[in-house]
Amino acid sequence: MERGKRLSSASAPVDESGRVYHLGVKPGDVSKYVLLPGDPGRVKRIASFWDEAWRVAEHREYLTFSGKYKGVFISATSTGIGAPSTAIAIEELARVGSNTFIRVGTTGALRRNIGVGDIIISTGAVRLEGTSKQYVFPEYPAVASFDVTMALITAAEELGVKYHVGLTASTDSFYVGQERPGYKGYLPPFQRGLIDFLKSVNVLNFEMEAATIFTLANIYGLRAGSVCAAIANRETEEFIVDAGVDDAIKVANEAVKILNEWDQIVRETGSKTVSAKTILEWYKRIGRL
Numbered sequence: 001m002e003r004g005k006r007l008s009s010a011s012a013p014v015d016e017s018g019r020v021y022h023l024g025v026k027p028g029d030v031s032k033y034v035l036l037p038g039d040p041g042r043v044k045r046i047a048s049f050w051d052e053a054w055r056v057a058e059h060r061e062y063l064t065f066s067g068k069y070k071g072v073f074i075s076a077t078s079t080g081i082g083a084p085s086t087a088i089a090i091e092e093l094a095r096v097g098s099n100t101f102i103r104v105g106t107t108g109a110l111r112r113n114i115g116v117g118d119i120i121i122s123t124g125a126v127r128l129e130g131t132s133k134q135y136v137f138p139e140y141p142a143v144a145s146f147d148v149t150m151a152l153i154t155a156a157e158e159l160g161v162k163y164h165v166g167l168t169a170s171t172d173s174f175y176v177g178q179e180r181p182g183y184k185g186y187l188p189p190f191q192r193g194l195i196d197f198l199k200s201v202n203v204l205n206f207e208m209e210a211a212t213i214f215t216l217a218n219i220y221g222l223r224a225g226s227v228c229a230a231i232a233n234r235e236t237e238e239f240i241v242d243a244g245v246d247d248a249i250k251v252a253n254e255a256v257k258i259l260n261e262w263d264q265i266v267r268e269t270g271s272k273t274v275s276a277k278t279i280l281e282w283y284k285r286i287g288r289l
């Protein structure tokens with residue numbers, strides 16, 4: 001948005017064509033299905049797997065591409081690192097009509113049995129970040145949508161990608177908040193043992209955006225899921241830059257295609273939601289049953 005431009009209001013700033021203030025997208029620019037990487041650089045990587053792709057907007061940490069993937073209108077918008085910028089992305093994408101969000105991220109695994117390069121599909125998130133607490137009290141669940149999650153699992157199965165399914169913990173800090181010693185070894189007592197505690201309550205991994213995405217999607221009745229590449233393992237201390245990211249991207253793109261086909265079957269059969277019946281019908285149609 002150019003300097004000096006007058007927007008509609010302070011409480012809901014948009015320009016005359018409905019472009020939202022931070023993302024700079026307007027209704028019609030983005031698909032209802034939006035992939036959400038934290039890293040703007042990953043948006044182009046995601047779009048490189050599409051049949052058609054065009055840049056829609058770029059402002060601050062928010063880069064948006066739209067395009068076609070196997071006939072489905074699809075978009076990707078980077079959220080930036082952490083909860084505050086991610087909440088802005090969800091708020092503004094929802095206002096321009098997006099209703100199905102899939103985080104495509106990187107993550108640190110907490111269990112030895114999760115290999116670096118494996119992907120993790122999250123069913124829910126521990127809200128160790130602050131932004132969601134400015135929306136609703138901590139007891140409110142940050143859960144992924146079962147249909148989006150099932151589409152991610154189905155995509156991983158179809159693509160033969162090694163995946164794990166379970167809870168993630170979303171933090172506001174990459175270092176001390178994920179029990180990494182800070183500068184000069186700083187680590188406060190209340191962070192010591194965090195990894196062991198989270199492992200003991202069956203949390204698989206750390207990242208920094210899923211809890212915000214899930215909480216806001218639940219509040220607004222929208223759909224969300226998450227697939228992250230385990231680039232680090234906190235048990236083995238391995239760290240391989242971008243390990244598994246292409247697999248996470250392929251699974252997310254394929255999940256959008258699958259979900260779109262399930263949504264179509266739900267509409268045709270007049271069901272209320274994606275169910276086992278939908279998925280069985282889908283397998284029949286692709287000749288698997």
Ligand SMILES: O=P(O)(O)O[C@H]1O[C@H](CO)[C@@H](O)[C@H]1O
Nearest residue numbers: 037038039081105106207208
């Ligand atoms: O690779 P992205 O999607 O940014 O995700 C992870 O990487 C960042 C930290 O390195 C945080 O955003 C974390 O959630």
Ligand SMILES: O=c1cc[nH]c(=O)[nH]1
Nearest residue numbers: 106107108206207232
């Ligand atoms: O360990 C990790 C790796 C990626 N992102 C995180 O938040 N933590």
